[in-house]
Amino acid sequence: MDFGGKYNRKNLILLGSTGSIGTQTLSVVEKWPQYFKVAALAAGSNVKLLEEQARKFKPGFISLAQKEGAEELRKRLRDTSVKVLCGEEGLWEIASTPEADWVVNALVGFDGLKPTVAALQEGKNIALANKETLVAGGELIMNLAEEKGVTIVPIDSEHSAIFQCLQGENWERVSKIVLTASGGPFRGCTLKELSKVTLAQALEHPNWVMGKKITIDSATLMNKGLEVLEAQILFGLDLDQIEVVVHPQSIIHSMVEFIDGSVKAQLGVPDMGVPIQFALTYPDRWPSSFERVNWRETERLSFEMPDMDSFRCLKLAYEAGKIGGTMPAAMNAANERAVELFLADRISFLDIPRIIEETMHKHKVISCPSLSDIIDVDREVREQKIL
Numbered sequence: 296m297d298f299g300g301k302y303n304r305k306n307l308i309l310l311g312s313t314g315s316i317g318t319q320t321l322s323v324v325e326k327w328p329q330y331f332k333v334a335a336l337a338a339g340s341n342v343k344l345l346e347e348q349a350r351k352f353k354p355g356f357i358s359l360a361q362k363e364g365a366e367e368l369r370k371r372l373r374d375t376s377v378k379v380l381c382g383e384e385g386l387w388e389i390a391s392t393p394e395a396d397w398v399v400n401a402l403v404g405f406d407g408l409k410p411t412v413a414a415l416q417e418g419k420n421i422a423l424a425n426k427e428t429l430v431a432g433g434e435l436i437m438n439l440a441e442e443k444g445v446t447i448v449p450i451d452s453e454h455s456a457i458f459q460c461l462q463g464e465n466w467e468r469v470s471k472i473v474l475t476a477s478g479g480p481f482r483g484c485t486l487k488e489l490s491k492v493t494l495a496q497a498l499e500h501p502n503w504v505m506g507k508k509i510t511i512d513s514a515t516l517m518n519k520g521l522e523v524l525e526a527q528i529l530f531g532l533d534l535d536q537i538e539v540v541v542h543p544q545s546i547i548h549s550m551v552e553f554i555d556g557s558v559k560a561q562l563g564v565p566d567m568g569v570p571i572q573f574a575l576t577y578p579d580r581w582p583s584s585f586e587r588v589n590w591r592e593t594e595r596l597s598f599e600m601p602d603m604d605s606f607r608c609l610k611l612a613y614e615a616g617k618i619g620g621t622m623p624a625a626m627n628a629a630n631e632r633a634v635e636l637f638l639a640d641r642i643s644f645l646d647i648p649r650i651i652e653e654t655m656h657k658h659k660v661i662s663c664p665s666l667s668d669i670i671d672v673d674r675e676v677r678e679q680k681i682l
């Protein structure tokens with residue numbers, strides 16, 4: 296499709312290009328070569344895929360977290376003009392490169408915070424998938440975005456749904472938002488059943504194919520907890536205005552209730568391509584060939600309340616949000632550490648909420664934290680003896 300000169304080509308920086316969101320972002324970009332140019336790419340350790348992406352999209356810079364990987368990439372890309380950077384410094388340099396005015400943050404975990412700050416300081420708009428950034432550094436990020444006058448467009452499907460429902464609306468007329476949750480692979484399980492679940496079972500999400508960390512977060516419902524805090528920050532709401540409802544079909548991506556009782560929802564098949572494309576083309580909407588909802592085959596849309604006694608992570612996230620300050624950052628760090636250990640098969644599924652709860656009990660909250668306070672809290676929690 297040609298928009299007849301309506302749009303200038305957007306220069307993008309993509310952080311986390313080799314992951315689930317990163318690769319889906321490049322699939323959207325690939326469809327619109329006349330409208331998107333990839334200025335820079337960053338990834339963690341996947342040398343092979345980053346090399347392929349660099350050859351295909353021809354960015355000026357790329358960065359890899361690991362030094363050895365970056366050395367290897369430099370050798371492999373000797374015949375090109377692509378500059379290969381590495382580590383935290385490389386990520387910072389890429390996020391603030393003047394060559395682009397949009398950053399897609401598809402990094403996983405707390406590692407996404409500093410590059411987001413770097414990009415905001417340079418006045419870049421952000422298409423944000425990395426929810427941990429807002430959970431850990433929410434106020435700081437939103438204040439910086441306001442100060443620099445930049446736009447943050449959510450990619451997370453629930454937040455994209457809310458953002459889409461709010462287009463053309465006065466945000467002060469919202470009475471509450473309803474975040475939908477699939478319930479994950481263990482919906483309906485008792486605590487006794489949860490005590491026996493395996494890593495392989497937890498990695499089998501019923502509706503979405505995603506990176507490993509978010510897949511485990513979805514199984515514990517911490518993903519929904521992180522999303523509650525993400526929504527609180529992004530839309531400036533009180534926690535009691537955010538409700539979670541389990542909707543196993545994942546067709547309704549979330550809803551907004553307004554002060555007159557009217558409810559708007561955004562629906563679609565579960566495919567992250569839709570919110571990714573919306574974020575890249577915002578404030579317009581472009582055509583796509585993503586699968587459509589087949590209403591003839593959609594017999595029912597059902598809803599139930601989440602079981603916060605068996606899935607304690609969701610309750611803990613609400614508690615962290617109520618306490619505020621550095622508590623969400625401490626909770627997030629404990630969750631990341633616990634999920635790492637679970638993925639390494641070193642702890643059980645129910646150890647995850649236990650570790651988070653113990654961390655939260657011990658944590659001494661700092662109110663109105665600076666970036667260095669948040670970084671210190673994250674490091675201290677990761678360094679604490681867990682096993």
Ligand SMILES: NC(=O)c1ccc[n+]([C@@H]2O[C@H](COP(=O)([O-])OP(=O)(O)OC[C@H]3O[C@@H](n4cnc5c(N)ncnc54)[C@H](OP(=O)(O)O)[C@@H]3O)[C@@H](O)[C@H]2O)c1
Pocket residue numbers: 310311312313314315316317337338339340341342359360386401402403404406424425426427450451452503504505506507508509567
């Ligand atoms: N996947 C989804 O459908 C989905 C939906 C909604 C929201 N989200 C959110 O989007 C974010 C990304 O999720 P994902 O599922 O795409 O994760 P993922 O598949 O694990 O991908 C993470 C990406 O970050 C890179 N990375 C990790 N550590 C890095 C570091 N220190 N420096 C540079 N790059 C690093 C990885 O590189 P390597 O692979 O090369 O190591 C990879 O490219 C998460 O915050 C998640 O909660 C995801």
